[in-house]
Amino acid sequence: MYKVLIADDEEWIREGLKTFIDWNKMGFAVVGEAEDGRQALELVNELQPHVVLTDIRMPFSTGIELMENVRKHNKTVKFVILSGFNEFEYANAAIDSGASGYLLKPINVDKLKDVFGKVKQEFDLSGIEDMRKKQAFRLLREEFVTKLAHGKPEVMKQLPERAAEAGVYLGYKAFTVLLVEVDELNRILAKYSAADLELLLYALKNMAEELFQSASEVSFFNWQKAGFGMLVAHQDGTPYLLPETADLLIAKAAELLKLRVTIYIGATAADPYRIHESFRRAAELTKLKFFYGKNRRITEEEQASFLANAHSACNKRTTVHAERLLALVQEAGTEEMGEYVETAFAGIWTREEAVDVYAQFMRIAAKLKEKYHPLFSHVEPMKEQDFFDMRHMETMEELKASINELYAEMIRRLGAKGIQTPNKMMDQLIAFLESHYAEDITLETAAERVFMHPMYVSKWFKKETGKNFVDYLTEIRIAKAKEFLGDYSLKIYAVSDMVGYSDPKYFSKVFKQAVGVTPKEYRKLVLGYMDDLFEM
Structure with a gap:
C-alpha cells in the first residue's frame, strides 16, 4: 500500500478526495492532508509519503515550489498536480519539472484512477528492480561466504578483493561458524511445500540475524536443504554469549515458527583465513546429533566428552538373540524388553553400528512373524509400515523407541490371544518327547518345537527339570524299553528301534548304563524269561 498526502487550500476538495475516492482499491492510503505549501512540506518530512497530490496554487508555496523543495532531500516522492483551466501553463511547467501527472478541476474520477494507476505501476516496477538488485547482491554475498567457509582457493588467494566485492567486512578479530539444521525434515516436507x-x-x-547482530555481524551461506550456515564476526574478538544466543534461537523457532532446530557451533577462528576450519569442525559436530538428540545446540565440549567415552568404552557389544527376544515376547516382558534393547545398544559409538543392531531386531521380528507361524498364527498380520524405516530416524533414541514400540505391539497382540507361558511350553516340550521318543530327536529338533535356540533350551531344560536334555530323553526311552521287553513277542532289536535306537548294540550299551544289566539279562533276571525264544 503506497501512502498519499493531499495538499489543497480548499477544504471541500480535500474532503471530497478523501471520501469519494476508493484509495485502498487502487493500492493507496491517504496518510495526511495540508492546507498550504508550508504545512505540506512539513508533513512530507514527517509522514514520508510516496505520492503528493497537490494543488498548483496554494498559500506560502506553489505546487511546483513544493515539489522542488521536497526533491532537494527526497527524490523518490512522486507528485500529481491539480490545476484549473486558467492554470494550464503552470501544469505544463509542473510536468516539465518531473510531475508524474496532472488533473484538471473539477476532477474526473476515471482520469484520477488512470493517473494513479500509472503511478502505482511505476512504483511496482521500481520496487521489483530494487528487489532484484538486493537479491542479486544477497546471492553474491552468500556465494562468497559459502566459498570462504569451504576454503575455496579462488576466494582465499584474493580474499580482501573478493570480500570487498561481496560487501563482507573481514576486519574483525574473531569469527565463528554456526550450522543451523531443521529437525524432522520428512515431517516438515509432508506438511509444507x-x-x-x-x-x-x-x-x-x-x-537469527536479529538475535545475533546485537553483539556481532552475521553473514549467511548455503549449507544444506534443511538448514543454513552462519558466519558470526565478533567485534571485540570474543564469542559473546554465543551458546546462550543459540539456545534463544532454538526456543524462538519452536515458539513462533513451530520448528525444531539443532545448532552446531564450530571453534572460533582468530582470522578470516581460518574460517574454513571453524566450518569443518562445526560440520563434524553434526554426527553427534544421532547420539545427543535434536532440538538443542551441540558444541565442541560435547564432542570432547563423546570421544573420551568412546575411547574408554569396551568395544564388545551384546549380540541380539532370537530366543531371548521370543522369551521376552512370550513372558510379556515390556519393561525387560526395554532393558534388553538398552543393553544391545550399549557401547555403540557410530551410526553404522546402531543401524546394524536395529536391523538385527527387525530381521528377528520378521522371523517371529513369518517363520515361526505355529506360534504366531494367532497374531494379526503386520503391515509393512509396522517395520519402521530407519533412514528417516535422526537419533539413536528414535531407533530404540521404534524397536520397543514394535515389540510392545507384538507382546500386546500375543497377550490378547492367550499365548503360552514358559511352564506350558515346558509341558509341551516334555509331551513331545514322551510321544516322539522313537524318532531321531536331537536338542536342535526339540528347540524348533518351542522356537528357541538350542543353547537356551539346554539351560532352560536343566533349570526346570534338574536334568539335562539327553539324560531326560534317555530316561523316557529306557522306561518305554522296559515296557516293550515285557512283550515276549518282540525281539530285542525291534525294541531298540521302537525306542529310537537304530543300532541294537548301542541300545544294549545305553540300557546297561541306565539299568545295570543288558536288555537280554533284564528279561532273564527281572522278567524271568528263560526261553531262547527271546534271544536276539
Whole structure:
C-alpha cells in the first residue's frame, strides 16, 4: 500500500478526495492532508509519503515550489498536480519539472484512477528492480561466504578483493561458524511445500540475524536443504554469549515458527583465513546429533566428552538373540524388553553400528512373524509400515523407541490371544518327547518345537527339570524299553528301534548304563524269561 498526502487550500476538495475516492482499491492510503505549501512540506518530512497530490496554487508555496523543495532531500516522492483551466501553463511547467501527472478541476474520477494507476505501476516496477538488485547482491554475498567457509582457493588467494566485492567486512578479530539444521525434515516436507519451507528458512534467518547482530555481524551461506550456515564476526574478538544466543534461537523457532532446530557451533577462528576450519569442525559436530538428540545446540565440549567415552568404552557389544527376544515376547516382558534393547545398544559409538543392531531386531521380528507361524498364527498380520524405516530416524533414541514400540505391539497382540507361558511350553516340550521318543530327536529338533535356540533350551531344560536334555530323553526311552521287553513277542532289536535306537548294540550299551544289566539279562533276571525264544 503506497501512502498519499493531499495538499489543497480548499477544504471541500480535500474532503471530497478523501471520501469519494476508493484509495485502498487502487493500492493507496491517504496518510495526511495540508492546507498550504508550508504545512505540506512539513508533513512530507514527517509522514514520508510516496505520492503528493497537490494543488498548483496554494498559500506560502506553489505546487511546483513544493515539489522542488521536497526533491532537494527526497527524490523518490512522486507528485500529481491539480490545476484549473486558467492554470494550464503552470501544469505544463509542473510536468516539465518531473510531475508524474496532472488533473484538471473539477476532477474526473476515471482520469484520477488512470493517473494513479500509472503511478502505482511505476512504483511496482521500481520496487521489483530494487528487489532484484538486493537479491542479486544477497546471492553474491552468500556465494562468497559459502566459498570462504569451504576454503575455496579462488576466494582465499584474493580474499580482501573478493570480500570487498561481496560487501563482507573481514576486519574483525574473531569469527565463528554456526550450522543451523531443521529437525524432522520428512515431517516438515509432508506438511509444507518446498516454497513454504523456503519461507520458513527465510523467517528463521531473519530471527537469527536479529538475535545475533546485537553483539556481532552475521553473514549467511548455503549449507544444506534443511538448514543454513552462519558466519558470526565478533567485534571485540570474543564469542559473546554465543551458546546462550543459540539456545534463544532454538526456543524462538519452536515458539513462533513451530520448528525444531539443532545448532552446531564450530571453534572460533582468530582470522578470516581460518574460517574454513571453524566450518569443518562445526560440520563434524553434526554426527553427534544421532547420539545427543535434536532440538538443542551441540558444541565442541560435547564432542570432547563423546570421544573420551568412546575411547574408554569396551568395544564388545551384546549380540541380539532370537530366543531371548521370543522369551521376552512370550513372558510379556515390556519393561525387560526395554532393558534388553538398552543393553544391545550399549557401547555403540557410530551410526553404522546402531543401524546394524536395529536391523538385527527387525530381521528377528520378521522371523517371529513369518517363520515361526505355529506360534504366531494367532497374531494379526503386520503391515509393512509396522517395520519402521530407519533412514528417516535422526537419533539413536528414535531407533530404540521404534524397536520397543514394535515389540510392545507384538507382546500386546500375543497377550490378547492367550499365548503360552514358559511352564506350558515346558509341558509341551516334555509331551513331545514322551510321544516322539522313537524318532531321531536331537536338542536342535526339540528347540524348533518351542522356537528357541538350542543353547537356551539346554539351560532352560536343566533349570526346570534338574536334568539335562539327553539324560531326560534317555530316561523316557529306557522306561518305554522296559515296557516293550515285557512283550515276549518282540525281539530285542525291534525294541531298540521302537525306542529310537537304530543300532541294537548301542541300545544294549545305553540300557546297561541306565539299568545295570543288558536288555537280554533284564528279561532273564527281572522278567524271568528263560526261553531262547527271546534271544536276539
